[in-house]
Amino acid sequence: MLLFMRFRKSAVVAVVCALVAGVSGDRAGTSAPAGGPVEDLLNGRDWAHFAGGKPTRTGIRVTPLDRRITRQDGTGGQPNPPVNLRGPHMAFRGDVRIEAGLRRTDDTDAYLHLYGETPVIYDEWRYERRGVRIGVVGGRLRIDRWDGDSDSPAMTRTFGSGLGLEVRLAVEVRANRLVLEADGEVVGTVPARDVFGSGRIWFGADAGARGKGWTLSGLHARSLGRGRMSVVDAPGLRVPRSSDAMRDLAAVLPRPIRMGTAVAAGPLLTDSAYRRTAGEEFSMLTPENDFKPQFVQPRRGVFAFAEGDTLVDFAEANRMKVHGHTLVWFEALPAWMRAEMADEQRRRVMVEHIRAVAGHFRGKVAEWDVVNEPMSDEDEDYVNGNRGVRPQLWFDAMGEQYIDIAFHAAREADPHAVLYLNEYGVEEDGPRWDALYALLIRLKERGVPIDGVGFQDHEYAAGDRTDPEVFRRKVRALAGLGLKARVSEADVLVDEDEEDIQARQLAGKLAVCGEEPNCTSFSTWGFTDKYGSTADLRHYPPSPGNALPWDAAYEVKPAYWALRDVLDDARRSGTGQVRRTPRTTSGTVSS
Structure with missing residues (x-):
């Protein structure tokens, strides 16, 4: 909660400064309105079943996997970063704010993935649907946006400079814009292009191939203004069953x-x-x-x-x-x-x-x-x-x-x-x-x-x-x-x-x-x-x-x-x- 309050206070200051300075174009334009309660998406949630992630006392330790999918002939190498399918995701309408703490011990590239639609893994091919990846790369904040029409991102932008080993990251989903913050300062906005039009956000995290990895030290969210959001845990694995399915017919054969x-x-x-x-x-x-x-x-x-x-x-x-x-x-x-x-x-x-x-x-x-x-x-x-x-x-x-x-x-x-x-x-x-x-x-x-x-x-x-x-x-x-x-x-x-x-x-x-x-x-x-x-x-x-x-x-x-x-x-x-x-x-x- 303290992390969230620090984010909110510094964000308001940054936005006001931006307005006074007359910043336009890719810089934020209005301060965040009051909204709903803060939801913790990390503590007490399931991150134990997340590939490459290990829960620790200080957060989720993200190990570099560099997981890729090759074509049948062995060429290519389409990135296949993990999604926390058994963990929490968000359901929302209206505007929403997400905050995360990224703690590194070296120059590992650290990425937080926000999926409006989870990718589909076909037979050795990843169908990359709508979502964004926000990361700290080379001391700058980088955002990639996938619009669901290509393996490659439809947009890549970088903002800011000189980001340290510990970064407080925030993104606000504001109608058709994504407002980005780093360490309490608004560093830019990008078009959202309905990337979260599903009203859902699933989470993932990944580390660059070099370095030892990084720690996701916090992950919080709240609605803004008249928006609404809730945290949805993954469904249970047990399926209620009848007794008239193919498996039941096969089980009672003379030789099942x-x-x-x-x-x-x-x-x-x-x-x-x-x-x-x-x-x-x-x-x-x-x-x-x-x-x-x-x-x-x-x-x-x-x-x-x-x-x-x-x-x-x-x-x-x-x-x-x-x-x-x-x-x-x-x-x-x-x-x-x-x-x-x-x-x-x-x-x-x-x-x-x-x-x-x-x-x-x-x-x-x-x-x-x-x-x-x-x-x-x-x-x-x-x-x-x-x-x-x-x-x-x-x-x-x-x-x-x-x-x-x-x-x-x-x-x-x-x-x-x-x-x-x-x-x-x-x-x-x-x-x-x-x-x-x-x-x-x-x-x-x-x-x-x-x-x-x-x-x-x-x-x-x-x-x-x-x-x-x-x-x-x-x-x-x-x-x-x-x-x-x-x-x-x-x-x-x-x-x-x-x-x-x-x-x-x-x-x-x-x-x-x-x-x-x-x-x-x-x-x-x-x-x-x-x-x-x-x-x-x-x-x-x-x-x-x-x-x-x-x-x-x-x-x-x-x-x-x-x-x-x-x-x-x-x-x-x-x-x-x-x-x-x-x-x-x-x-x-x-x-």
Whole structure:
């Protein structure tokens, strides 16, 4: 409270001085009117689940994460700073004032993020929506504003000079302007451009890559004038459930299977329909991105488990199993992990990562994709003595043995987890499947502790469609090796007039999984097109694809009813035989 009163008094003085001096343009014009009570957004609030932040007696210590998202080819490096999704956010109308204390011990760049809309993490891309970032950089106050139409800020401005290691920062949201203060002095204003038009503000904090970090020593807010504001805590993770969802039908089969889906932490805590559907309909979740290396270990030895922990906590609250994705992959790697290094060091990095991540989630994650997509896309890797294993940084350092090493490390880190190899394009006949099957035989002969194979079943074009009976042969071939099978990332991209095809393809694979004793689960890669990875990504706003059982408005499609029919028929008959003509009824499902 004393911090707030000092801010208010000095701000009024500064604004009056500005008026007397006749400052115009980017300088403030009027003093702040009286408003509502001061709300503390730090003390007594949840900042323990904030990536890169650690609550201390003096505030939240913000560690440099330098977390970035690379493209599939490993290029780029889109910033991915954390949002305090499980902490407080503001709901307001009218004008509002936010104050923060930033305490540094060195020249670390310190940033406070104010999100009018939380960003959306699609499959390896961050859709940056409206918000601002205010920071102390090189002794100056810097503001970046995102308008929701580009990865890059629409505006960047700097103000003032000579700011010290401890800075009292304030921003007032005044209609269409943002008024900025540093150490009690108004240093400028910028256009707001409706960046907080949602009437909500979520908080984040980040530190520049250099330095030791900084401390958020205070965070307060109040309404101004006739404005109104309240502090909203994150929703609870437990979802009230009925007993007539897909997960319930699958649980009472003669041989129960898990109905799963990929889930993201962002919409889970900010979109009630997403949270309700995920908890209601599914009994297993796969973290879509939040377990991948560039998310959990952005710098060597620096881990960011907050989002992953949230997914695990959600699963526990709703009696869901967690299928971890993924420990070893050639994509979604932080820059440091891609850097040139000696082969033995590369091996050490891989093993250390597996031990740290699988060890952190030991006993909480039921299954792991230990190695993801080891098979090559290049024809030459299947001929002239090549065995079809993809040449990439892990293979280059250790050869095919990298797979053995990874599985042994995962087994040591969590002896009770079920360990899978996950691959795409192996649901159908051809050299890719043949090479994978031969690899599995070699792994078994070498005593590698592999338990099963995940069939991704991404069907993006007509040529990707696979007859369920062809898929069945693959599942049975794995059974012959003593291996489990699962459908791990199913989605079927179609035009609107082809949704019956989508329904048949998904239902056919589920029917096989229900009938074959070694098939343990059926998972889609997300469930609503609103956040689906087949959206027209890197365009603002993204245009949803049509690949999942729910559309972007959470209306169910024929695919949903077809999946239910498979489960219901299996329950009634004990065979799991698919209904040959899937329903075409659509509509919302009550929860």
